[in-house]
Structure formats: structure tokens, C-alpha cells
Amino acid sequence: xLFSSIPFLYYFLPLxxxxxxxxxxxxxxxxxxxxSLVFYGWGEPKYVFLMVFTIAMFYLCGLLIGRAKxxxxxxxxxxxxxxxSVALLAVFKYADFFVSSFNAxxxxxxxxxxxxxxxxxxxxxxxxxxxxxxxxxxxVPAQKxxxxxxxxxxxxxxxxxxxxxxxxxxxxxLEHRTHSVxxxxxxxxxxLVGLAKKIILADSFALLMAQFRQSTEPSxxxxxxxxxxxxxxIYFDFSGYSDMAIGLGRIFGFHFIENFNxxxxxxxxTEFWRRWHMxxxxxxxxxxxxxxxGNRVSKARWIFNILTVxxxxxxxxxxxxxxVLWGLMFAVLLLLEKWIPALQKLPGxxxxxxxxxxxxxSFVLFNAESFAxxxxxxxxxxxxxxxxxVSVQTIYCLRSYGLLFVLGVVGATPVVKRAALRVSETKLxxxxxxxxxxxxxxxxxxxxxxxxxxxFLYFRx
Amino acid sequence: xxxxxxxxxxxxxxxxxWLVLTVFAWCLPPxxxxxxxxRPLAQPPQVTVQDILDGSFMKEFETYALDQFPxxxxxxxxxxxxxxxxxxxxxxxxxxxxxxxxxxxxYPLDVSAVELAMxxxxxxxxxxxxxxxxxxxxxxxxxxxxxxxxxxxxxxxDYDAMFSLVQEKAPWAEHxxxxxxxxxxxxxxxxxxxxxxxxxxxxxxxxxxMNLTVPEEQDFTKVSVDRPFYGVYYGQAxxxxxxxxxxxxxxxxxxxxxxxxxxxxKTMQVYDPSMLESKxxxxxxxxxxxxxxxxxxxxxxxxxxxIVFRDSFxxxxxxxxxxxxxxxxxxxxxxxxxxxxxxxxxxxxxDVLILYSTTVLNTKGILK
Numbered sequence: 001x002l003f004s005s006i007p008f009l010y011y012f013l014p015l016x017x018x019x020x021x022x023x024x025x026x027x028x029x030x031x032x033x034x035x036s037l038v039f040y041g042w043g044e045p046k047y048v049f050l051m052v053f054t055i056a057m058f059y060l061c062g063l064l065i066g067r068a069k070x071x072x073x074x075x076x077x078x079x080x081x082x083x084x085s086v087a088l089l090a091v092f093k094y095a096d097f098f099v100s101s102f103n104a105x106x107x108x109x110x111x112x113x114x115x116x117x118x119x120x121x122x123x124x125x126x127x128x129x130x131x132x133x134x135x136x137x138x139x140v141p142a143q144k145x146x147x148x149x150x151x152x153x154x155x156x157x158x159x160x161x162x163x164x165x166x167x168x169x170x171x172x173x174l175e176h177r178t179h180s181v182x183x184x185x186x187x188x189x190x191x192l193v194g195l196a197k198k199i200i201l202a203d204s205f206a207l208l209m210a211q212f213r214q215s216t217e218p219s220x221x222x223x224x225x226x227x228x229x230x231x232x233x234i235y236f237d238f239s240g241y242s243d244m245a246i247g248l249g250r251i252f253g254f255h256f257i258e259n260f261n262x263x264x265x266x267x268x269x270t271e272f273w274r275r276w277h278m279x280x281x282x283x284x285x286x287x288x289x290x291x292x293x294g295n296r297v298s299k300a301r302w303i304f305n306i307l308t309v310x311x312x313x314x315x316x317x318x319x320x321x322x323x324v325l326w327g328l329m330f331a332v333l334l335l336l337e338k339w340i341p342a343l344q345k346l347p348g349x350x351x352x353x354x355x356x357x358x359x360x361x362s363f364v365l366f367n368a369e370s371f372a373x374x375x376x377x378x379x380x381x382x383x384x385x386x387x388x389x390v391s392v393q394t395i396y397c398l399r400s401y402g403l404l405f406v407l408g409v410v411g412a413t414p415v416v417k418r419a420a421l422r423v424s425e426t427k428l429x430x431x432x433x434x435x436x437x438x439x440x441x442x443x444x445x446x447x448x449x450x451x452x453x454x455x456f457l458y459f460r461x
Numbered sequence: 462x463x464x465x466x467x468x469x470x471x472x473x474x475x476x477x478x479w480l481v482l483t484v485f486a487w488c489l490p491p492x493x494x495x496x497x498x499x500r501p502l503a504q505p506p507q508v509t510v511q512d513i514l515d516g517s518f519m520k521e522f523e524t525y526a527l528d529q530f531p532x533x534x535x536x537x538x539x540x541x542x543x544x545x546x547x548x549x550x551x552x553x554x555x556x557x558x559x560x561x562x563x564x565x566x567x568y569p570l571d572v573s574a575v576e577l578a579m580x581x582x583x584x585x586x587x588x589x590x591x592x593x594x595x596x597x598x599x600x601x602x603x604x605x606x607x608x609x610x611x612x613x614x615x616x617x618x619d620y621d622a623m624f625s626l627v628q629e630k631a632p633w634a635e636h637x638x639x640x641x642x643x644x645x646x647x648x649x650x651x652x653x654x655x656x657x658x659x660x661x662x663x664x665x666x667x668x669x670x671m672n673l674t675v676p677e678e679q680d681f682t683k684v685s686v687d688r689p690f691y692g693v694y695y696g697q698a699x700x701x702x703x704x705x706x707x708x709x710x711x712x713x714x715x716x717x718x719x720x721x722x723x724x725x726x727k728t729m730q731v732y733d734p735s736m737l738e739s740k741x742x743x744x745x746x747x748x749x750x751x752x753x754x755x756x757x758x759x760x761x762x763x764x765x766x767x768i769v770f771r772d773s774f775x776x777x778x779x780x781x782x783x784x785x786x787x788x789x790x791x792x793x794x795x796x797x798x799x800x801x802x803x804x805x806x807x808x809x810x811x812d813v814l815i816l817y818s819t820t821v822l823n824t825k826g827i828l829k
Binding site for chain 2: 001005006007010011014042043044045046181182184185188189200204214215216217392393395396399400401402403404407424427430431433434437438441442443445446447448449450451
């Protein structure tokens, strides 16, 4: 089920909120677990069994790790949880990628599995892995209550597109969380901001991208509009989803970690990845990069560590070679930034332009369906395809999307948030803020009623 | 502290608004039709274990929830206004407003669609017309964007390429260009179609080429229809537009003719008053979307007959072409397969007019 859908907004969510706040405290996790399973099953009913299996497997492994006296057994059960979960990920997400790559290299025709990708499998697998690893490390005790643990793994606000909430971050709130009108109000506001980002901004940029792909009048400017539209599309789509997840969590008494911190303000790629999909970056850092030795190893090993982590980061985003290259591109840029300290001494504007250009090109690679398309997109952007600078359709789209681009660029900076905070310091400002929120709800609803299906980008991850 | 109270109050009012919409969404009885979109609305899906397991219930429920959302038309209007005016978007649902007209972005030219359409017409020619000793004429009706879009910077299909392609693919027909006898004011502002009262130049050009008596203005009486007309783009765009007045060009010929609907076996008038109640007022012209009609003219000046392969535009034009013909058969191969056409129509020496709009030709697979 999509957050940005009428069934979620006007059927599922109100009912769940109502039941959640009506039942006694000890039943709240059960309500969350059951509603999360319904939420998950709405999209792909058969994969509810996979979710239940994942919950049961990680729950048992966590218990066994916690109870084991000897380190060897702890390691064994950790390995069991890791192998099974990675195997599930490999089968459901990567099997066809491996098979088609094998076929391409060998010239064989091993049949593809063609399994539908279970929604959010990458998110909940990584989330659950963080649990058994943290129990193994002794950072958190194993959760004994299967309902509470099931609610953690399947929690619908962040189930399908993050943020990747570590068990340690919500362990206390799973058992002793508080609820208040203030928290609910903050959550509601955050949710609506995220909903508007997704529906009004991200989906509009997606429409422009679709028009670009269908165009018979490409131009250099159109290629750049497409690339920038995708930068804004993916940012508002994903950060909007994170906002909605964080807002919903707040309503239910959880405090999820932030996932985005205005990444397009970054002045280095290193900084970009501290601001973009922060929960994934810190997951790879804490559970892959540092256990591999991090940077406290030989230079060659360190380079290997960086390349491995970023190749895996790319693969996490999608089972295709362009994602691997996308990850490796960032690895190279990060290494260059560390090797060439002079880069940090360049004027801020230049560094900013460098990051935006690098990220823009990386997303062209990210969003391409083939390497041929990457080549044609980049050639188009840099005027190597013999295309005109502009076309009638380009001008039309620029006219039609011009204000959206302005709103998108401004919205990707803290300007709007700062202005909203300043306005809400006064009584009138607070009233205006809530009038705006009501307006956003109605406008988003209007877009949904008028529009068609608009899937979240991060569903495929 | 005071601000916190307002904050809580604001949140509660918003939650109440949300709840009200939720209650309406759950409780309002489902509506059968959307007047503005001219389509039936999805009804509550049946709940079966099989439908839930294969996910079809969820898909149907999502469609139902969207279709039956309370205040659907008002929300669609809100979206259109926000989209068009607040976000300064140039179109809403690919409908744009220019010079008081709503028009659809028809872009780009789909060469494969035109080729497919022409191959269907070629099939009709090969099967029925080739040996029928028929004089065949063909005219393509330009859509509104032909006149609106280029001057205002809206993207348009390559019309010249389409017209050339049509001529190239149908060398067996005499092609008549209509672009020079029409302009944007000959179309309804809220609709895709042309205005019948402005079609005399079109009728005159066609009849001259087809060696028929040329209709004159004095042959007709312009009569207004007593119901405001909101065209199809009005509903699709959901933008505020004025209602229009529809006029009919009545004459002694149109009054005397009878129209036989082969599908229903019923007879009606050229402008049938019962169609005043139709969802689409444009149906008043020869009953609207019909697969096969025959208009019989008891006062025809000759015994010639005409077969028109057509889309909905022809409904308004054919009444202006009737005077010489004893019978005019209108065939819409969007609704009837050419394979079975021979069961209903005998092709033997009639004039043939193929009259399709650019919209239909550029839509893939619409012709059977």
C-alpha cells in the first residue's frame, strides 16, 4: 500500500490510528504488528508469509544469540541469521541479475526465476540484520516478546522505504513509549510535508521525465532538464517518504532517525553521503566498513574496503550493473577527495558546482535502463549528439515546469523550513501554518483523486 | 504556551477535517456515473478469498476508492486550479487553455499509428471498394491544435507529415484538404468537435469536389439547442469554463430524412430530440457514436448514394451533404469490424467519403 494513496489516507490510516489509541497500552504493539502485516499484504499478499518467516527467523536467532554462553555459538546463530537473510535477498532480488550476467558471459541460456521483488526487502533485511549483529555485539539485549519484535521488523511507517531504523534506536520505545497531542501534532505536520513533497513535487518531476523519454524533439536543454528533474524527483520522493515515515512514527510514539539533511547543499561528495540516505550510509559504515578495518589498515586494503562498500551500496539500490557502477563512481570520487586535499581549498561555489554536477551525472547513470542509454543521455547533455540546443517541446516544458523547478530548488534548501519556523513563532503564524497544512491535505487529496497510480521510487529497493 | 495551545488546536482541527472526509469516504453511497468525465464509476468490489490472495481485490478497491471519493468533482477542480494557476503549469491532464479554447496536446505524430489506421482502410478498400466502381474521396479533419498550438508555442504533431503519409498510403482516393476552410473559431471551446453552423465552407468544398449541388446558407435555418453544452474537454480539464450554445442547421432535407440504426433496428431523426437527454449533447448529431447508420432522403435530387467511413466529426457534417443523396450510409469502423460489413452494406457504385480526424488517425489500434 502506498502512503500517497486514497486507501491508505482515508481507509487504512484513520482506522489503525483509531484502534491504536483505543486499545490498552499492552495491545498497542499487537495492533501495529497486525496492521503492518495488512499494510504489507495489501501490495503482495503472498509475501506476508516471507515477512512472518523473516520475523520468526530473526526473533529466534536473536534469542539464541542472547542465550548462548559461548562466543562460538553466538557467532553461529549470527551467521545463520545473516546467511538466511542474505540468501533470501539473493534469491528474490539478485538471482536474475546473477543469472543474466552469467548468461551474458558464458553465452548460455540459464532460465531466469522472474520472481516479483518483495516490497521493501532490502530495508527490512538490513534493519533485522542490525538487530542480530547488535545482540551479538552485546549492544542490546535480545527481545523476548515476539509481538514487540514483529512490530519492529514490520512497522508499516518505515517498512517499505526506510529510514533503516536500528533496533537499538527504538528498543526502549518498543516497550515504553509515550504518546502526546504535541507529538501527534508534530507527526501529523511532518507527514503532510512529506506527502506534499511526494505528490506535488516528486510526481510532477516524474511526469516531466516521462515526457522527455517520449519526446521526438530532444535537445541539449531537454537532456539537462531531464537530469535535473530526476535529481529533484528522487530527492523529494525519497525524503518525502522519510518525512512521512518519521511523522507517522511520531504519531505512534517512535522517534526515528533523520534520513536526509539537505544533501544538495554539500560541498564534497563525502559530505553529500553524510546528508543523503543517512540511515543506509551509517549502516554500511557500522556493519561493513568498520568491521572490514575501515581506514585503519594498509592503503591497498583501505582502497579495497572503500570499493567493496560502495559496490555493495550500489547493489543495494538495484540488481543491475549500472547500480554497481553508480556505487563505484562514488567510491572513486571519495578516494579522490581524500587523496587530493587541495580540492577542499577550492572556492565554495566551485565545490558546490562540482558536487551537483557529479551527483547529477551519477543519477543519469542510476536511472538509465541500459549502458547504451547512459551513453546517449550523457552525450545528449554535453552536446555530443548533434542535437539542437532547444526545441519547441523543450521551451514548452520549461514554461510548464519552470515554477516547479524554482520550488524544487528552493525546497531542497533549508529556506522553507527556516521561514516556516520563523512564521510559526507567532500566534498568527501558527494559525497560518495549520491552514497551510489543511490546504496541503486537500491539495494532495485532489491530486490523488484526479491522478493515477504513482509508485514510490524506492519500492524497487 | 499560548502558541502550543494553538498548535494543538490546529492539529485537532486538521485531524477533524481528515476524519470527516474519512467518514464520508466510508459511508456515502456509491455513485453510478461521473457526469463531468462521462464514464461509469467503479463500484465496491466483491470480497473473495481468491481475489484477496491474487491481489485483484486490492486493485479494484483502489480504483473504487478513487472513483467514489466524496466531492470527487470538486477535488478534481481544486487540483486543476492549483496545478494550472498556483504551479503555473501549461496544461492539466494534457488539456491546455488558449484563446478561450480548451485543447488537448496531441503530440507527437505516431507514424506507426497512422500506418496502422491506413492499413485498416486499405483493407476496407481491398475487400469492398476496389471492384465496386466507387468514386472515393478522403479528407482528414485537423484537430484544434492545428490552429492553436504552433502560434502559441504548444508542441504539436507534424501535421504535414501526417497528411503526406495519408495521401501516400491511400493513392486510390481523391484527397481533399480541409485545413484552409476551417479555423479555430469553427470548433467548440470546451469540446474536441467542430461547430455545425460553421461547416458550410467545408461542405461546399467537399460537394464541389464531389460534383454535388453546393449547399448555401439560405438552405438552412440555424436553431439553438435549449441546453447548455459542456464539451468533453470541460470535464477532462476540470478548469472553469463557460457553457456554450449549440446550434443545429435545420433544413427541409434534414427534417424529411430518417436515420436507421442497424445496431438497434430503430429509426430516428437526423437531430433526434431524445438525444437532448444524452450525457454528451453532441450525440444529437445522428445519434452520436453508432457503428452503422443509414440516412434515407425521400427528397433527394438524385438517386446517388454515399457511404461515409467516419468518426464522430461526421455526425455534424453529413446533414449538410444530404441534399443530392437518396441514401447515406455511415460506417464507424471503431465499432464495427470491416470483416462483417459486407453483411449489412452492398458496395456497388456508391460514392465513398473517408472522413477521419487527426486524433483518431494518431491513436494506435482504434480502427478495427
